[in-house]
Amino acid sequence: MSQPRIAVVGAGPGGLMCARVLQRHGIEVVVHEADAAVDARDAGGTLDLHADSGQIAMEDAGLAEAFHAVARPEGQAKARLDQHGTILSSFVPEDGDTAAPEIDRGALRALLAAHLAPDTVRWGHRLTAATPLAGGRHRLDFTDGTYEEADLVIGADGAWSRVRPLVSDAAPHYSGVSFLDARYEDVDRRHPGIARLVGDGHAFATDGQGRAVIGQRNADGVVRAYLALRTDLDWHARAGVDLHDTAAVRCFLLAEFADWAPELRAFLTDNDGDYVNRPLHALPAPLTWPHTPGVTLLGDAAHLMAPFGGFGANLALLDAAELAHALAEGPTLDAAVTRYEKAMWARTGELAVQANQALARFFAVDGRSDQGAPDHGAEHRRYRRAAAEYRAQAGQAGGRG
Numbered sequence: 487m488s489q490p491r492i493a494v495v496g497a498g499p500g501g502l503m504c505a506r507v508l509q510r511h512g513i514e515v516v517v518h519e520a521d522a523a524v525d526a527r528d529a530g531g532t533l534d535l536h537a538d539s540g541q542i543a544m545e546d547a548g549l550a551e552a553f554h555a556v557a558r559p560e561g562q563a564k565a566r567l568d569q570h571g572t573i574l575s576s577f578v579p580e581d582g583d584t585a586a587p588e589i590d591r592g593a594l595r596a597l598l599a600a601h602l603a604p605d606t607v608r609w610g611h612r613l614t615a616a617t618p619l620a621g622g623r624h625r626l627d628f629t630d631g632t633y634e635e636a637d638l639v640i641g642a643d644g645a646w647s648r649v650r651p652l653v654s655d656a657a658p659h660y661s662g663v664s665f666l667d668a669r670y671e672d673v674d675r676r677h678p679g680i681a682r683l684v685g686d687g688h689a690f691a692t693d694g695q696g697r698a699v700i701g702q703r704n705a706d707g708v709v710r711a712y713l714a715l716r717t718d719l720d721w722h723a724r725a726g727v728d729l730h731d732t733a734a735v736r737c738f739l740l741a742e743f744a745d746w747a748p749e750l751r752a753f754l755t756d757n758d759g760d761y762v763n764r765p766l767h768a769l770p771a772p773l774t775w776p777h778t779p780g781v782t783l784l785g786d787a788a789h790l791m792a793p794f795g796g797f798g799a800n801l802a803l804l805d806a807a808e809l810a811h812a813l814a815e816g817p818t819l820d821a822a823v824t825r826y827e828k829a830m831w832a833r834t835g836e837l838a839v840q841a842n843q844a845l846a847r848f849f850a851v852d853g854r855s856d857q858g859a860p861d862h863g864a865e866h867r868r869y870r871r872a873a874a875e876y877r878a879q880a881g882q883a884g885g886r887g
């Protein structure tokens with residue numbers, strides 16, 4: 487292929503990974519990102535990178551060592567509790583278990599961005615419209631009044647993708663579950679009760695009635711919690727709660743979690759800073775679209791799913807690496823994108839269905855909530871086995887990266 491203009495929209499984990507692997511293949515790429523800078527906003531909580539997906543992409547990016555240098559294998563620990571604070575089950579990773587170590591989203595974003603050629607990412611460049619031109623080319627318009635033309639547009643712009651409508655009418659629907667994201671700083675000194683419950687990893691507490699507190703250890707002495715409710719999308723308006731009024735949110739949460747143990751209710755009231763409302767949405771799954779020359783999607787733009795199973799960022803990273811390899815292999819943009827889409831749909835469709843079902847089961851309110859913990863040891867063995875199979879297949883196909 488002779489020097490096609492490739493534009494990635496979105497500098498989340500997927501978009502940055504795609505640009506990094508393209509550049510390792512010597513292919514030029516520009517990434518357009520709405521955020522003003524790599525650290526312009528709190529990127530959110532921690533992610534576990536699975537051996538069979540996110541970690542394979544990090545290897546393809548030549549960043550496996552850099553990832554393991556900052557990742558937290560001890561963060562794989564998990565406990566399940568009921569609303570009384572009784573521990574129902576717990577998992578502590580064995581020494582040397584690196585099947586799914588944790589990394590903060592901000593650290594992952596910074597790591598990927600730091601390994602791109604200078605000026606690859608145009609920060610503060612929000613896409614407003616993508617318009618088809620002749621021959622599979624597209625015109626991209628940005629909020630600052632500038633525009634570009636591209637031979638291939640890669641929509642890595644997340645849940646509310648502006649690129650997706652070029653290929654599909656599908657739109658995210660509300661799952662019926664909302665998270666309030668809360669942070670606790672300097673936890674070991676200032677919030678020792680919360681630090682103890684969360685330990686090195688995660689604590690999942692649920693009452694089996696559509697309420698949950700999911701605490702997770704982040705880097706630098708921070709714990710984050712998702713205070714979760716099965717509720718209407720506009721729950722705050724219906725309850726007359728201003729989300730910026732911390733006292734009002736606390737009062738609402740204390741009433742919702744009235745019969746929960748005091749040590750768990752501390753998560754509702756002891757946070758530092760604002761609560762961030764995160765209603766969970768998902769795309770219809772499995773989602774495919776008629777192949778459209780000059781445009782494709784990856785990550786959440788292609789398969790936004792519930793965060794139960796921790797697949798979203800992992801799949802975004804692997805989609806990105808695979809798309810970049812396909813483009814390097816050619817022989818044409820169109821052939822490469824067609825191959826990528828076929829493999830991506832096969833990999834992600836069923837996982838999206840499973841993730842959405844797992845969320846629905848965990849937050850069931852008919853007394854049949856799934857409070858049982860997955861077998862994390864078996865899960866880790868599965869990741870390792872699938873990683874070995876993936877590498878063997880890639881080797882047979884002639885190697886990559």
Ligand SMILES: Cc1cc2nc3c(=O)[nH]c(=O)nc-3n(C[C@H](O)[C@H](O)[C@H](O)COP(=O)(O)OP(=O)(O)OC[C@H]3O[C@@H](n4cnc5c(N)ncnc54)[C@H](O)[C@@H]3O)c2cc1C
Nearest residue numbers: 496498499500520612613643644785786793796798799800
């Ligand atoms: C509460 C919660 C917890 C989660 N936990 C996990 C987990 O533990 N493990 C896991 O694997 N996944 C998890 N996920 C899912 C994960 O966050 C996503 O799947 C992942 O971030 C997808 O990456 P992406 O690069 O496709 O999109 P995003 O991370 O959404 O990045 C999209 C980027 O595009 C930019 N953008 C958007 N619109 C425009 C525009 N018009 N112009 C320019 N730029 C634009 C955005 O600013 C953003 O930087 C969780 C999600 C949620 C909501």
